[in-house]
Amino acid sequence: xxxxxxxxxxxxxxxxxxxxxxxxxxxxxxxxxxxxxxxxxxxxxxxxxxxxxxxxxxxxxxxxxxxxxxxxxxxxxxxxxxxxxxxxxxxxxxxxxxxxxxxxxxxxxxxxxxxxxxxxxxxxxxxxxxxxxxxxxxxxxxxxxxxxxxxxxxxxxxxxxxxxxxxxx
Amino acid sequence: xxxxxxxxxxxxxxxxxxxxxxxxxxxxxxxxxxxxxxxxxxxxxxxxxxxxxxxxxxxxxxxxxxxxxxxxxxxxxxxxxxxxxxxxxxxxxxxxxxxxxxxxxxxxxxxxxxxxxxxxxxxxxxxxxxxxxxxxxxxxxxxxxxxxxxxxxxxxxxxxxxxxxxxxxxxxxxxxxxxxxxxxxxxxxxxxxxxxxxxxxxxxxxxxxxxxxxxxxxxxxxxxxxxxxxxxxxxxxxxxxxxxxxxxxxxxxxxxxxxxxxxxxxxxxxxxxxxxxxxxxxxxxxxxxxxxxxxxxxxxxxxxxxxxxxxxxxxxxxxxxxxxxxxxxxxxxxxxxxxxxxxxxxxxxxxxxxxxxxxx
Numbered sequence: 349x350x351x352x353x354x355x356x357x358x359x360x361x362x363x364x365x366x367x368x369x370x371x372x373x374x375x376x377x378x379x380x381x382x383x384x385x386x387x388x389x390x391x392x393x394x395x396x397x398x399x400x401x402x403x404x405x406x407x408x409x410x411x412x413x414x415x416x417x418x419x420x421x422x423x424x425x426x427x428x429x430x431x432x433x434x435x436x437x438x439x440x441x442x443x444x445x446x447x448x449x450x451x452x453x454x455x456x457x458x459x460x461x462x463x464x465x466x467x468x469x470x471x472x473x474x475x476x477x478x479x480x481x482x483x484x485x486x487x488x489x490x491x492x493x494x495x496x497x498x499x500x501x502x503x504x505x506x507x508x509x510x511x512x513x514x515x516x517x
Numbered sequence: 518x519x520x521x522x523x524x525x526x527x528x529x530x531x532x533x534x535x536x537x538x539x540x541x542x543x544x545x546x547x548x549x550x551x552x553x554x555x556x557x558x559x560x561x562x563x564x565x566x567x568x569x570x571x572x573x574x575x576x577x578x579x580x581x582x583x584x585x586x587x588x589x590x591x592x593x594x595x596x597x598x599x600x601x602x603x604x605x606x607x608x609x610x611x612x613x614x615x616x617x618x619x620x621x622x623x624x625x626x627x628x629x630x631x632x633x634x635x636x637x638x639x640x641x642x643x644x645x646x647x648x649x650x651x652x653x654x655x656x657x658x659x660x661x662x663x664x665x666x667x668x669x670x671x672x673x674x675x676x677x678x679x680x681x682x683x684x685x686x687x688x689x690x691x692x693x694x695x696x697x698x699x700x701x702x703x704x705x706x707x708x709x710x711x712x713x714x715x716x717x718x719x720x721x722x723x724x725x726x727x728x729x730x731x732x733x734x735x736x737x738x739x740x741x742x743x744x745x746x747x748x749x750x751x752x753x754x755x756x757x758x759x760x761x762x763x764x765x766x767x768x769x770x771x772x773x774x775x776x777x778x779x780x781x782x783x784x785x786x787x788x789x790x791x792x793x794x795x796x797x798x799x800x801x802x803x804x805x806x807x808x809x810x811x812x813x814x815x816x817x818x819x820x821x822x823x824x825x826x827x828x829x830x831x832x833x834x835x836x837x838x839x840x841x842x843x844x845x846x847x848x849x850x851x852x853x854x855x856x857x858x859x860x861x862x863x864x865x866x867x868x869x870x871x872x873x874x875x876x877x
Binding site: 427428430438439440441442443444447448454457458461462463464465466467468469470472473474475489492493496502505 | 552554555556557558560561641663666670671672673674675676677678679680681682683684686687688689691692693695723747748749750751752753755756
């Protein structure tokens with residue numbers, strides 16, 4: 349089906365409107381839909397994160413009751429005021445706290461972009477903070493990592509952490 | 518015009534073709550993205566925030582041995598042509614230089630540069646640390662930035678998360694914040710039409726390619742920037758090891774392609790190389806794109822041993838110095854397109870004449 353507005357491109361947005369008690373359906377391509385202010389996610393395709401961004405936070409909602417997912421787009425970072433919608437629009441996070449605020453939808457995105465959510469590179473120690481040498485603290489951190497790895501279905505990582513834990517025990 | 522004479526080689530040591538495999542690989546660049554803890558990221562912060570970040574970073578850098586006599590360049594105080602010049606030298610990104618079509622230079626945007634290490638302040642991330650080395654030198658480039666990163670990290674608190682690693686404005690950089698790029702010349706694969714297969718293969722193993730000037734830039738003169746696509750879930754060592762092995766593979770493919778070309782079409786190749794040389798040596802007007810393509814042909818000839826005595830250093834220099842901002846008149850006035858093309862041809866001619874004079 350071709351777009352009813354431009355008559356050239358393939359119609360992908362099917363909009364049902366009720367005007368003066370009359371029901372009408374308009375078939376539009378993404379560009380014409382965007383011109384009418386209908387969000388289709390087409391613009392996002394141009395950013396390197398592309399279509400992935402448009403789905404941020406949406407997949408997370410699958411299987412959850414609607415009342416829990418409805419507010420996700422309005423989820424707001426207390427530190428910088430950025431919302432999940434802001435992130436979807438520009439593809440950039442507002443501050444470090446955003447990573448905690450939006451951790452759940454972000455994990456989904458990171459898994460798709462990087463194939464993982466767990467940093468395995470250089471461990472950063474803040475100035476003044478002592479490096480973790482306390483074995484109990486290390487075990488605690490590894491257990492947390494193991495939990496996260498299992499939760500994110502990163503079984504390869506989980507096996508690595510499990511081995512590290514066994515070696516310590 | 519900005520004075521870069523205090524920098525050794527004008528900030529372009531990577532041009533000297535001293536690194537491994539300089540015949541094919543122009544440079545290796547590694548950048549680390551870092552943000553300061555407790556501060557809003559670059560896209561949302563105010564001009565005052567950015568000024569204060571620059572002050573804090575400058576103070577910290579003073580105590581870092583690798584940056585203790587770094588030159589500070591305030592991009593926000595420079596006219597566009599100077600910013601473009603720095604970009605043409607690969608010292609700053611298009612974004613921080615305010616050269617994106619929709620962008621403009623942001624307050625507090627600055628570059629600290631010393632030897633092969635550059636520190637962009639107030640880019641998309643608060644800090645973008647970059648190391649540039651000649652040739653195929655992933656380890657050397659990483660060592661150059663890693664040391665500075667550790668030193669800076671002891672003086673500034675970086676935003677770091679136990680699960681996600683170093684936090685960045687864009688989630689495609691999170692984790693290690695590391696992007697390694699190898700700028701490689703692949704005329705053999707282009708001529709034998711094998712290039713798309715190779716590039717496709719690279720994308721399947723998590724690598725990506727760009728043009729001469731990084732993200733969003735077009736491929737000109739058969740130069741490709743090969744880099745890692747992911748930054749999270751692998752250690753720095755693994756990321757570099759993987760990229761290194763794949764680049765090595767690409768080098769082997771390119772060598773095979775060149776071998777095939779010389780075996781099956783020696784006269785065609787020789788003719789192509791010398792035509793390119795002849796045009797560069799005698800033309801009176803050259804566009805940027807034509808120059809890039811002709812330089813590619815001559816470089817291939819040098820690699821195949823067909824053009825004796827022409828140094829890679831001279832070819833590398835031509836690549837940078839024939840770009841628009843480098844060809845502006847000494848009085849800083851940008852010429853029209855045709856004036857620049859005439860100036861470009863004169864510069865190329867002079868360089869090749871000098872090289873020929875050096876040989877005889």
